[in-house]
Ligand SMILES: Cc1ncc(C[n+]2csc(CCOP(=O)(O)OP(=O)(O)O)c2C)c(N)n1
């Protein structure tokens with residue numbers, strides 16, 4: 033039999049299967065939910081980075097995005113709501129040789145887990161944070177959260193959201209986070225490449241992905257089906273790596289500035305600083 | 316000359332899309348974003364009650380060019396693009 | 401620590417006892433009267449190659465030690481009631497995902513901020529069922545600095561052996577009290593390590609329990625592709641949200657402790673053999689009771705002291721063993737009292753105190769005099 037040689041893309045696709053707990057598919061996410069797209073991009077970036085899957089740890093909190101940990105065929109932890117980052121901190125600090133990735137939702141990371149986010153960022157733990165921002169608490173039925181744009185309609189903002197959302201890249205930059213990027217689920221390759229780059233960087237790295245939750249967010253906000261949300265991302269996003277804080281702000285169904293907003297190297301991580309401390313303590 | 320070789324148009328790739336129907340949830344991103352429109356909604360329903368896509372190759376216009384875009388868009392890991400030749 | 405005699409507080413004994421037991425990871429957030437544990441750990445852990453981190457709060461602290469435990473470390477945190485209240489959700493996670501950790505609670509006057517520097521024993525029930533759900537946990541409570549040091553080894557050993565969080569109770573009195581203590585040689589004790597998988601990756605199901613009802617625990621990074629979730633899960637570790645899976649898992653989580661409870665029980669029986677009346681007291685409070693029991697004996701009252709050192713699972717067979725009247729002297733408004741009542745044949749009297757100070761020997765003696773025959 034003459035087996036044709038597999039192309040890179042075909043090999044990539046095969047390896048994606050290996051990194052999934054395929055016995056658990058189809059997954060729980062709704063039709064058109066963006067989380068699967070982000071997971072796909074993450075797995076491809078990880079495969080391209082040629083890193084050891086046995087050293088990869090994926091930690092998620094609670095939420096639709098939090099279910100990600102349950103689908104990756106590596107050491108993976110589905111923790112408690114908001115606590116993915118400190119859980120990951122414990123793993124990374126205990127065993128710095130591990131490659132620790134937090135994969136969680138906007139509510140999990142920035143509302144209930146907000147304190148952990150800012151402090152872990154401040155300490156610069158060597159952790160990659162994949163933050164899926166779908167503007168809402170998907171899992172609990174679409175209430176407004178810390179990233180819901182002002183004016184948006186959710187189950188707890190029936191008159192429009194009076195709240196102001198976090199500007200996540202700006203927040204991360206203000207905390208000294210060395211790698212900060214934002215993409216949407218429409219930016220398939222940019223997202224994948226960005227994760228690929230971030231996997232090679234050190235320190236606390238934050239990638240925000242604007243993602244669609246057509247089921248409980250989109251349909252209340254003039255985007256009835258998955259495609260409407262994807263089209264919103266396609267039409268309304270602009271790449272601007274040197275965007276100002278104001279430009280990064282997200283408004284209700286307004287433009288989405290994407291890009292790599294910060295990529296600096298050489299900032300010592302918490303784990304590196306502790307290694308140095310250990311040397312002094314043991315003298 | 317190296318420069319010239321690089322400027323050659325890429326070889327015409329052809330592919331086909333394998334659909335893992337039981338994983339599909341019918342978002343149809345694949346159908347919408349396929350640049351050559353080789354996928355259409357299948358009339359059949361899968362186990363979960365969704366209409367997966369199906370191939371409707373109609374050469375020479377509607378052929379899969381193995382760009383893999385549908386594979387990247389698919390949130391359900393339901394598509395595999397196989398390259399022919 | 402070199403073997404020999406030291407003059408330590410309960411807090412220092414906790415830290416040193418933990419290091420002696422093999423603890424190499426501490427995450428915590430300061431709170432009176434447990435802060436000295438963190439301070440000692442910050443000083444000592446780096447010297448033995450361990451990791452100390454001061455987290456942003458108690459929730460982060462417990463999450464971090466659960467992660468560190470999966471990474472293979474013996475890990476602990478220490479706090480007081482307000483901190484335990486914050487940790488409780490994740491104590492449930494550790495119970496559900498079967499993670500060995502030690503959580504120290506130096507009990508202080510409560511509810512709420514209460515009496516930060518003063519003693520109380522109001523957290524027995526919180527230790528038992530502070531997190532939501534029906535589960536078994538192990539809890540120890542020493543009464544001296546020496547016992548604090550010694551019992552830390554039991555705490556880590558039990559956590560590792562049964563894959564369960566151990567709630568180590570202490571009280572404000574004990575935490576800050578200094579006593580002379582003896583540190584034995586390093587190799588004079590048995591240190592238990594969690595069971596490791598015997599099957600290679602791929603064959604080992606992550607939550608496949610052995611006959612002792614305890615599943616072996618793989619370590620992150622060893623290729624086992626662990627999946628752990630606080631959701632009800634099956635032997636693979638995968639969420640399985642059915643009454644059947646819940647029945648299997650929650651029953652086992654309870655049974656794995658109940659099955660071994662007699663090995664976990666530690667109790668001090670002081671002059672109880674011929675007693676007519678036994679005072680049940682725990683922690684520092686038992687010290688006053690011991691004095692009172694001796695005084696009562698001098699007056700011809702056949703009194704004894706029963707001191708559960710293992711608070712949970714409650715060593716109820718020791719209560720059943722004696723057909724006597726019981727007095728439960730505790731620094732709360734009746735917690736262990738209700739448990740004793742469940743198992744006692746005769747009268748059970750509650751001698752409560754709301755907190756701030758221990759019972760005095762005179763108060764206990766006064767109560768005992770009513771049992772003079
Ligand atoms: C302590 C606690 N509070 C509340 C909840 C309920 N809850 C589950 S998921 C969730 C929101 C998740 O939102 P997000 O992180 O944005 O994830 P998404 O579902 O949108 O992906 C909430 C409030 C919980 N599980 N635990």
Ligand code: SF4
Pocket residue numbers: 060061062063064065066067096097166170171244245246247248249
């Ligand atoms: S509710 Fe929203 S976020 Fe959750 S799976 Fe459905 S589409 Fe995705």
Ligand SMILES: [Mg+2]
Pocket residue numbers: 095137138139164165166167168169170
């Ligand atoms: Mg969300």
